[in-house]
Amino acid sequence: MKFLRAMLMTAFCLSTAASTYAAEADSLMVIQHKWAVCQYQSKDMDNQVHCLESLIQHNKQALKDEPNRQELKLWLAINESSLAGAEGGLGALSLAKEAKTLLEQVIDNAPETLSGSAYTSLGSLYYKVPGWPIGFGDDEMAEKMLRKALELNPNGIDSNYFYADFLAQDGRKKEAIQYLTKAQKAPPRPDRPLADQGRQQEISKLLGELQ
Template sequence: MKKPSFNLIKPLLVMACVTGASLSSLAYADELSDIQQQWAKCQYDTFNKDNKVQCLRNVITETKKALQQSPDRADLKVWLAINKSSLAGAKGGLGALPLVKEAKALLEDVIRTDPKVLDGSAYTSLGTLYYQVPGWPIAFGDDDKAEAMLQKALAINPDGIDPNYFYGDFLAQDGRRDDAIVYLTRASHAKPRPGRKLADAGRQREIQEKLKELQ
């Protein structure tokens, strides 16, 4: 069994569907889309560490403002958790632990109240945290819980780029090379997400890099 690593916490990327939505839900979708696009810019188009940290802090601020206006929105809670875990990954080290604990609490709340929001992305995000943070006594890392969460995400969104990528990454870190290749290949074949060109391109680069490591 692998040892959890805290050097890099890879965040989840999700896409809300707004087809046929009401005007209010379209406004919500635009607000979420802005947050997603800001995140993609921070994650995939900002390469200086200090700039990345500041970029992610800014998007966290914007997400908190949106949640203050709509405190019951599960999709924004998921994205606040994503942004916090991304900032933890950018900062690195034990000083990032409070951020991932805050992200964990947000995701657990979403799973209790609206587990299928954003195609089950809370399960993917929480599963990712479980395998990428250290275990007890430092943090809450747990491979068994990670796999359970990631499998629940795949049950909701079997063709999604993120659940397949992160489960493949988990399997690779756990030494299950052949299974990892299967899921990473599925992720590489996922359909592009409308309006998420930068994010999809970044994720596909990660997929290809991981597949090359496993060849």
């Protein structure tokens, strides 16, 4: 009887752990999918801004529930960066600064989170945000972060795309095409088909502009 009770208790604990893991995975997957919807399926800019604002609130709540999950902190930074890009102008700078702080925290605590995606996101902020005295933009830091992202994820679609985009803006056309071609061949992410589809469209568009 004691053995049966112990077995049932073990099964319950395993089931609870599995359910907790599934819930954690689901919260991240929901945020990732919703971001792709906001980014690639919004009908217009106002719709995209509203979509991202709603997603940021959801992301903040998820992070409040699980404050030690670096993936959720990383994605809050990505969502804030995306909203800054959608809104544009000086008003978006505070969002970019918030995202920068979050990404630096992820890099300090768990730099390999999601294959080093914090480096990719921080690098993209450095080359997209205006430089001093308006913002913190810095091409040298951008390249440093983006190259570190490639060290951690050499075949990733995002790590290659954003480095290529940086190179294109820096006037290094031949190098940009090289990394765009590599991004095109990146292995698909089974849990993020919409994001992959949207990114591949961006890759093709940039390749068309450079070739």
